[in-house]
Amino acid sequence: MLFLTCGILGLINKNNGEHLAIRLNGTSDIAWENIDFTITPEFATFCRAKYGAIVPIGKRNIFEVFNYLKENTGELVTFYDYTKLDRNWAECKRLGYHLTFSFDGHDNKKNTKLALEALANGVNVAAAFNIKRGQPLPTEWTWQGRKLKVLNGDESDFRPGDQPGGHLVGLHFKLPHGVKWTQSERDSFCMA
Numbered sequence: 124m125l126f127l128t129c130g131i132l133g134l135i136n137k138n139n140g141e142h143l144a145i146r147l148n149g150t151s152d153i154a155w156e157n158i159d160f161t162i163t164p165e166f167a168t169f170c171r172a173k174y175g176a177i178v179p180i181g182k183r184n185i186f187e188v189f190n191y192l193k194e195n196t197g198e199l200v201t202f203y204d205y206t207k208l209d210r211n212w213a214e215c216k217r218l219g220y221h222l223t224f225s226f227d228g229h230d231n232k233k234n235t236k237l238a239l240e241a242l243a244n245g246v247n248v249a250a251a252f253n254i255k256r257g258q259p260l261p262t263e264w265t266w267q268g269r270k271l272k273v274l275n276g277d278e279s280d281f282r283p284g285d286q287p288g289g290h291l292v293g294l295h296f297k298l299p300h301g302v303k304w305t306q307s308e309r310d311s312f313c314m315a
Contacts (some may be wrong), residue, residue, distance in 0.1 A: 124160035128188055132174040135199050144281060147185070148204045151247055155202075159184050161311055186218035193219075203283045205249060209237055212244035221283040225290055226250035228312040232293040244291040249276055253313040262295040264314060 125145075134143055147155050159182050170178045189200045192252060203221035215222050224241035226248050227234040238248045252260055257299050260261040264273050276292035296313050299302060304312075 124158065125162075125166060127185060128162075128170070129174075131185075131189065131200060132170060132176050132258055133298060135176070136174055136179050139198075140199065142201065143199060144203060144283065146199045146204050147202060148206070151202075152206055152208055154208055154210065155185055155204075156211070156218055156220055157184070162188070163247060166220075178231070178240070184218070190219060201283050203281075206238070207234060207281070208241070212241065213247050216283075222246060223282045223285070224248045226314070227314070230311045235267075242271070244270065245287060245289045247274065247282070247290050247292050249294060250314045251294045251296040252315050253296045254315070256295055261315070262291075264291055265289070265313065284301045 124265075131143075131145065131210060140153075144278055147153065160180055161182050162180050164180055167178050167180050169299065170176045176192060177195055178188055186202060189202070192199060201221065203223070205223050205225045207227055207289070208226050210222060212222070222241075224238050226238050231233065236249075241248055260275055260277075261273050264271050271295040272286070272290045274290050276282075276285075276294045282292065293314075296309060
């Protein structure tokens with residue numbers, strides 16, 4: 124975690140204090156909010172000398188470190204990810220960790236349950252629609268008895284820019300290269 128902290132501090136310096144958006148989970152689904160590490164006085168001194176950054180000493184998670192910097196130097200980093208895990212949505216929000224839940228298909232009952240919990244907590248849920256490219260996504264969709272606004276997730280990958288409040292983030296279904304899906308597999312995976 125110390126290397127990750129240094130890497131992000133280096134990016135802040137390289138980008139001259141511009142606002143950064145970082146996805147810690149590219150292909151993983153790690154609950155970073157649950158990983159604490161200890162910043163020693165020696166590491167804090169190193170960060171100040173190398174990066175000009177004042178980091179808090181003690182046990183923290185990565186978000187708490189950069190929230191401390193935000194309070195002392197202004198907003199520099201936005202953390203966001205997609206997830207299929209059961210999360211403490213309120214804690215992630217408190218930490219400034221923007222999560223979008225990923226719907227994994229109608230046959231995955233556990234994922235459907237977690238998606239509904241995410242929506243109930245005001246978290247947006249990304250879901251594919253089996254609609255041809257060039258055709259518009261629906262603007263509303265009724266799922267599990269709930270009428271949901273559909274946001275166009277194909278316009279940008281920057282999910283913190285989405286309207287909050289428990290909406291669907293619609294994505295056109297994109298068939299992975301070299302993979303064949305049957306129509307029933309598409310029907311199961313996609314909202315429609």
